[in-house]
Structures are given as structure tokens and as C-alpha cells.
Amino acid sequence: MNIIFSLDQIKEAATQILAQNPKKIILFNGEMGVGKTTLIKQLCKTLGVQDATSSPTFSLVNEYYTSDNQIVYHFDFYRLNKETEALDMGVDDYLYSGNWCFIEWSEKIENLIPGEHSVVTIQLLADGKRELNLV
Numbered sequence: 001m002n003i004i005f006s007l008d009q010i011k012e013a014a015t016q017i018l019a020q021n022p023k024k025i026i027l028f029n030g031e032m033g034v035g036k037t038t039l040i041k042q043l044c045k046t047l048g049v050q051d052a053t054s055s056p057t058f059s060l061v062n063e064y065y066t067s068d069n070q071i072v073y074h075f076d077f078y079r080l081n082k083e084t085e086a087l088d089m090g091v092d093d094y095l096y097s098g099n100w101c102f103i104e105w106s107e108k109i110e111n112l113i114p115g116e117h118s119v120v121t122i123q124l125l126a127d128g129k130r131e132l133n134l135v
Contacts (some may be wrong), residue, residue, distance in 0.1 A: 001134040014042040017134055022118035027106040030122035035130055040102045044072055071099040077108040
């Protein structure tokens with residue numbers, strides 16, 4: 001799936017992503033500031049998370065519950081120095097839990113990512129819109 005959207009169309013973009021029935025582990029790729037966290041916040045909202053969501057840059061993972069008690073994990077591995085740090089925090093338990101796992105900066109743990117996952121790549125276009133590719 002490939003779409004182009006502006007930030008005021010992010011709700012529709014999130015709905016389109018979920019309509020594609022992606023794997024529950026989704027890697028989010030893109031430059032710093034392209035909108036990965038903003039998109040993940042909207043995906044959480046679209047899934048039914050009612051609590052406030054934020055970037056887990058310092059905590060590495062945030063856990064949210066949807067209105068129907070699904071668990072959503074949001075990871076941000078930007079500050080990770082080596083994969084063993086992720087193992088020390090129990091990343092395997094999260095990744096093999098069967099719950100939604102939205103992962104920013106997944107290249108920091110590339111050897112730990114299960115084979116069954118989807119990838120969202122976001123690119124900022126010259127006009128300020130975003131191009132999103134889901135595979």
C-alpha cells in the first residue's frame with residue numbers, strides 16, 4: 001500500500017493502514033521528525049486507546065490498553081546503544097506476546113525482530129505531505 005497524506009489527513013492514513021490487516025508487529029522507518037510518533041499515536045487512537053499517548057524515547061516502551069482490552073506496545077529504540085539492552089528489558093516477551101508492537105528505530109534491534117512483521121516507511125515530500133509505504 002502506498003499513500004500520500006497531509007498531517008490533517010493522518011486519521012484516514014491510520015484507518016487505511018489498519019484496513020490492510022498488517023502484522024501485529026509494525027516497524028516504522030523514516031527520518032527524525034517525519035511523523036512516526038504522530039502516526040503511531042493516531043493508530044493507537046484508531047485501535048481504541050483512550051489514554052494519552054507519548055513517545056517512549058526515555059522509557060523505551062509505553063504500554064496502552066484499547067477499549068476492548070487489547071494491549072498496544074510502542075517502542076522507541078533511538079537511544080539504544082546495543083541489542084543486548086533490548087534483551088535486558090525483555091523485548092522478546094513483548095515481541096512474542098501476540099499484542100500490537102509499534103517499533104520506532106527498529107534497525108537498532110534488527111536481529112531480534114520476528115520474521116512475521118509489517119513495515120511502514122514514511123518520507124517527507126517537498127510540499128510538506130508524507131508518502132507512506134506499507135509492506
